[in-house]
Amino acid sequence: MTTRRRFLASMAGAAALGSSPLGSLATSGALSGTGFLEPTRIDGVLEAFRGDARPPREAALDEELWRQVQQAFTVDRGMVNLNNGGVSPAPAVVQEAMQRYLTFSNEAPVYTMWRVLEPQKEGIRQQLARDFGCHPEEMAITRNASESLQICQLGFDLEPGDEVLTTDQDYPRMLTTFEQRVRREGIVLKQFPLPVPAEDPAEVVRRFEEQITDRTRLILMCHMINITGQILPVREVVEMARGYGIPVIVDGAHAYAHFAFTHADLECDYYASSLHKWLFAPFGTGMLYVRRERIPELWPLMASPESLDDDIRKFEEIGTHPCANYLAIGAALAFHQGIGAERKEARLVHLRDYWARALLEEDGVHLNTSLAPGFAAGIANVAIEGMEPSEIVDGLWRNHRIIVTPIGHPDCRGVRVSPSVYTTLEELDRFIDAMRTMARDRTAG
Numbered sequence: 184m185t186t187r188r189r190f191l192a193s194m195a196g197a198a199a200l201g202s203s204p205l206g207s208l209a210t211s212g213a214l215s216g217t218g219f220l221e222p223t224r225i226d227g228v229l230e231a232f233r234g235d236a237r238p239p240r241e242a243a244l245d246e247e248l249w250r251q252v253q254q255a256f257t258v259d260r261g262m263v264n265l266n267n268g269g270v271s272p273a274p275a276v277v278q279e280a281m282q283r284y285l286t287f288s289n290e291a292p293v294y295t296m297w298r299v300l301e302p303q304k305e306g307i308r309q310q311l312a313r314d315f316g317c318h319p320e321e322m323a324i325t326r327n328a329s330e331s332l333q334i335c336q337l338g339f340d341l342e343p344g345d346e347v348l349t350t351d352q353d354y355p356r357m358l359t360t361f362e363q364r365v366r367r368e369g370i371v372l373k374q375f376p377l378p379v380p381a382e383d384p385a386e387v388v389r390r391f392e393e394q395i396t397d398r399t400r401l402i403l404m405c406h407m408i409n410i411t412g413q414i415l416p417v418r419e420v421v422e423m424a425r426g427y428g429i430p431v432i433v434d435g436a437h438a439y440a441h442f443a444f445t446h447a448d449l450e451c452d453y454y455a456s457s458l459h460k461w462l463f464a465p466f467g468t469g470m471l472y473v474r475r476e477r478i479p480e481l482w483p484l485m486a487s488p489e490s491l492d493d494d495i496r497k498f499e500e501i502g503t504h505p506c507a508n509y510l511a512i513g514a515a516l517a518f519h520q521g522i523g524a525e526r527k528e529a530r531l532v533h534l535r536d537y538w539a540r541a542l543l544e545e546d547g548v549h550l551n552t553s554l555a556p557g558f559a560a561g562i563a564n565v566a567i568e569g570m571e572p573s574e575i576v577d578g579l580w581r582n583h584r585i586i587v588t589p590i591g592h593p594d595c596r597g598v599r600v601s602p603s604v605y606t607t608l609e610e611l612d613r614f615i616d617a618m619r620t621m622a623r624d625r626t627a628g
């Protein structure tokens with residue numbers, strides 16, 4: 184194994200020969216990759232899952248298997264974190280990879296970060312593109328879903344009076360993005376409600392279609408709605424909108440690496456996701472898919488040279504940025520693939536069903552999320568009648584050190600619960616007991 188010591192020794196050797204250490208190493212090929220960094224270890228996790236041929240739903244119930252995943256994280260078990268949808272902790276292997284790249288970057292960033300590590304990003308692009316199911320030339324690596332979505336939301340030329348269409352359950356920052364265009368350019372933002380839960384894909388498509396006018400220029404839709412975990416029929420909406428020549432920007436912030444799908448299931452032209460949510464990549468990582476033929480007509484968020492007009496990399500022209508978090512996406516992808524997308528989805532659904540079905544037996548408790556297959560996965564929204572979402576959140580935190588998210592939307596008031604693959608059943612039992620007690624106290628009082 185090439186080590187840091189060997190690297191330093193070769194630097195010293197080059198210096199002794201009187202040549203420029205950097206020039207010598209660069210031409211000798213010693214720095215053509217990151218081979219002198221310690222390799223990423225996927226401790227035990229891959230071992231436990233390798234060769235497991237059971238159907239995902241069966242593997243999802245095997246507590247021994249998931250114990251190994253639970254131990255791959257460095258989370259503080261003094262809390263029960265049931266808000267993994269907000270931002271996820273990364274497993275130790277991802278943290279280690281990130282730290283290694285960061286340490287190396289700091290040796291001489293103009294060289295180690297720009298010349299050695301930055302080119303390695305192309306390998307990550309290929310790995311991500313393969314996992315998502317697209318060509319690498321259609322995959323941009325960004326800082327988060329907000330950046331990817333704003334590239335699309337701000338990257339189309341629009342005239343005053345042009346309409347952009349979305350639901351009233353889309354993400355606040357993405358609404359703010361369109362609202363700024365309303366103030367700045369006089370475009371029109373149209374929003375409409377969706378059923379909660381939405382168990383009829385045709386009805387969802389109908390609601391989008393009935394809002395279309397001859398001024399509609401863009402549609403923004405979620406793949407998974409963050410406040411309920413609802414999965415929407417992306418492919419059907421994209422097909423419908425294509426008939427009118429209207430581009431659909433898909434907000435997949437919560438969807439990618441959460442439940443199993445690839446681009447072929449969606450056939451969309453624009454898809455954005457954060458990677459620090461369900462892929463468990465470092466904080467500040469995201470991706471943007473743009474269909475190849477659509478790249479030239481979409482402006483980047485930060486200016487790029489004309490020579491990059493038809494290059495997906497124009498969306499990555501953001502000035503100086505850290506490389507370590509981008510490269511550690513590779514370790515997160517290896518971890519994700521080691522578990523397997525289908526098994527991960529099945530486990531997340533199992534965890535959701537575990538707490539949700541127990542709580543549904545209580546009087547005064549209801550869900551704002553469908554438990555029917557295909558309409559949601561690991562995230563669900565639960566309400567206790569007569570209790571404000573903030574009261575539930577405060578009670579869980581103050582009395583039990585349990586973290587959930589309040590949802591104040593009038594159509595789905597409740598708390599959002601999002602366990603992750605590292606969550607134990609014992610932690611969910613504590614959550615169930617705490618919610619039960621609150622619901623019973625409320626009914627008795």
Ligand SMILES: Cc1ncc(COP(=O)(O)O)c(C=O)c1O
Binds near residue numbers: 328353357
């Ligand atoms: C639906 C949706 N879109 C976009 C975002 C923005 O993600 P980020 O903050 O990672 O950019 C979020 C974040 O929670 C989200 O839930």
